[in-house]
Amino acid sequence: MPDLGVVYRLSVEDFFPGGLPYSEGRQIAVWAAAAGADALHVTAGHYRSLPSAQIVLPPMRFPDATFLDFAADVKRHVGVPVIAVGRLGDPATAAEAVASGKADFIALGRTLVAEPQWVDKVRRGAPIRRCLACNTCINEMRGGARIGCVVNGTAGRESLFAGRRGPRGERIAVLGAGPAGLTYASLVGEDNSVTVFERKAQAGGAFRYAGKAPMFQDVETDETSLARYIRDMVAACEANGVEFRYATDPTVVPELLAPFDRIVLATGAEYRFGSGPLVEWLLDRSIARAPGIARLFAWPALRDWLYYRARRGTAERFAHLLQPGRRVTVIGDAARAGKSKQAIASAFEAALLDQ
Ligand SMILES: Cc1cc2nc3c(=O)[nH]c(=O)nc-3n(C[C@H](O)[C@H](O)[C@H](O)COP(=O)(O)O)c2cc1C
Ligand code: SF4
Secondary structure, three states, rough: OOOOOOOEEEEEEOOOOOOOOHHHHHHHHHHHHHOOOOEEEOOOOOOOEEEEEEHOOOOOOOOOOHHHHHHHHHHHOOOOOOOEEEOOOOHHHHHHHHOOOOEEEOOOHHHHHHHOOHHHHHHHHHHHHHOOOOOHHOOOHHHHOOOOOOOOOOOOOOHHHOOOOOOOOOOEEEEEEEOOHHHHHHHHHHOOOEEEEOHHHHHHHHHHHHOOOEEEEOEEHHHHHHHHHHHHHHHHHOOOOOEEEEOOOOOOOHHHOOOOEEEEEEOOOEEHHOOHHHHHHHOOOOOHHOOHHHHHOOHHHHHHHHHHEEEEEOOOHHHHHOOOOEEEOHHHHHOOOHHHHHHHHHHHHHHHOOO
């Protein structure tokens, strides 16, 4: 292809006995460059990789910049630009990958599914919506579904949101700083005056406990991935002028809500049968991660029961907040206990579609 730039993408290590070892992967990269490839895009992994095929899209337990050292080594052996890929969505990690000379370019996969505005936001120094590396996007696609994302409720249905606008010029109280409340506040913060009330001393809600469970979606959990997401969502809210009031429960002091035009209930779900304290106790002490118990917590039937049947939405507890002239919007698990993807998607719908 003399008139076209050719980027040759290759996996340089298969991670299974009998598969391609790195020494051979690097040789292929060298041959490809010698044969005229204009750039090399270096990844790793194979559908037969061990311990699992998930490594092709390194899930949250894997470190940032998972394959960068492969790219750096290939770069030492070729004279064409090298593109690195794989968990490079942390802006500092991405910048360092290029600044250190390990790669000439970085490629982003899941990061751009979670945050299509990544390039623009990073250029402006604005906080980003982090990909969790939960692999729900790819796992659902492999199951035949269209693409979707746990943290980006518009992914795969962008046209539904195109040209639509949510509330403007309102004073909005969001009750609950879990993933749904933070998502809603981050999206409406710029065009409204928004206060988030959180009963606990810190943000995170259900994600603080999800981080302590053995599995998140279909991957092994890593608490820092969820904590980093929460931290940047809070930062995104604050950058859009959202005020946070922690350790404050307006249902106990309803006067706090008097100045607001709209109350958004993002109060999550509660466990039935008084089992909430026990589940939180198990998670807080990392007992759910202990061998044996972790297997029990990873059992699909138990996980489904914990998500859907053992919990119920809390919205009805707040019926007394209904007042003439005040709008009440219910999002996330507060409406119906379920999984994070649906909870966050409902926050996008409430924030961006006409009310
Ligand atoms: C939804 C989705 C589809 C993908 N499809 C392909 C594909 O067809 N071929 C391929 O080589 N890699 C594919 N990838 C892998 C990405 O190119 C990339 O290597 C991987 O996601 C790791 O980068 P990331 O950590 O930035 O997501 C896909 C990734 C995602 C999220
Ligand atoms: S579904 Fe999970 S892995 Fe995929 S882009 Fe969204 S947050 Fe990232």
